[in-house]
Amino acid sequence: MDMEKDITGQVLQILPVAIRKRVTEVFRDLSDVQEIRLRTGRPLIIVYGRCEYFLGINSGLTHNIKKAYYVSASELREAVDYISNYSRYAFEEELRQGYITIQGGHRIGVAGKILWENGRIKNMGNISFMNIRVAHQMLGCSEKIMPYIRHGDSIYNTLVISPPRCGKTTLLRDMIRILSNGDSNTRGLTVGVVDERSELGACYRGCPQNDLGCRSDVLDGCPKAEGMMMLVRSMSPEVIAVDEIGSNKDVSAVDYVMNCGIRVIATVHGLDMDEIRNKPVLGSLVKEHAFKRYILLEAGKIGKISMVFDERGSVIYNQDCFIQGNTDNGVKSA
């Protein structure tokens, strides 16, 4: 209940006052809302229970665009002020990336006029589009596969393979939490997390808003390769977790970390084992059996663990097992 109140408060606080009033009339709590989309001169859209609605001009939600509430430019400016705490200068880097993480780990995607200089994005102005994505952590979604990656007091080097939007980051986040906390049978491990895009920890002012366990150290907004090297030197982790590896530098850093005797859990975009094996850079690590476990998520089905393979490619787990856990507000969801 407190968590629901927190989510509601955190999201409402960044909405323009006029919109906030209307949304409060419709929703007592926003924990089941997935997205709120604001576009200048366009109707306000709320994604709730996986369905899309317009916020009604009078009250309630509607599917009728003629009865929808339209967002004005000043309201969008107001929202930007709230999200940035009236400090555009402090969020330049985030604006360059296209999103700002707020308290509670909710991510605000923004789009507008890009200022391009010397082949890179310098800043973003005239923000006219905003997508407020309400964070829902799925606690316990990796519990079923944990026995397959544990190895005595430590773990196997593990690679999570999945197409985009199939739940690999959610799975990795929960694996980090479980490894870091430990349980009655296994001790907790010191986990270094390199969170380049603030997706794992969703850090706000340096503090992870998602539960990553009590023995996790998070390098927020740091490039993966440099971050892994830094963690090895500075935080003496037993496990390093990193999301979406792929470049030459990332793979070299993973190799270096493994050679230092530190275990690695990573994720990568891919459809199956063959695709990963044939990747020009990562493929070499796979062929050298650097990773001992591969967790494959099924394409097109959010959160479905298809199989777990060992280093030789033999299937060691093959059950229809959806990533199912407790959302942080205690509601079971898939």
Added chain:
Amino acid sequence: MVLIISGGILSGHYFAEKSLIRIHILEELEQALQFMYGEIEYAAADIATVFGGLSARSSYCKNFWLYMHDRILENEGGTLYSIWKEGLSNSGWVRYLLYEDRLFLEEIGKNTGNLDRQSQLHTLDIFKKRLAGMILAARSEYKGKAKACHAVGAAAGIFLSILLV
């Protein structure tokens, strides 16, 4: 008669002190601008955090910074400039400032928060330089002004007592 003359001298002293307080406030604002610059440059702190830090460091403007900090975190509408102006109009210390000082202060509010980092730092730099010039001028004027205030106060007291006699 002694009381009237002392009253005149004291009122002269009050006006001299007012000028001195103005200098102290301007000096405090100079420190505040320097603090803001440092926090933005080295800590990339948001403006609410900066104002919170200033409220702990200031004496004359303490309540103003606290008001700014609280109002910003409320997210209850208005631009930073409108909140800034409200804060200034509620602040007692502003009465010690000249009209030009108040305009200058409003200008700071108008150009804070909504700029990119480079422009924000550059703007603060310009404000710091202008404020340093204002303080220098106020200090150089102060001695003569204080003497004049004391002299006019004493003379007014004597003149009043002669009139009464």
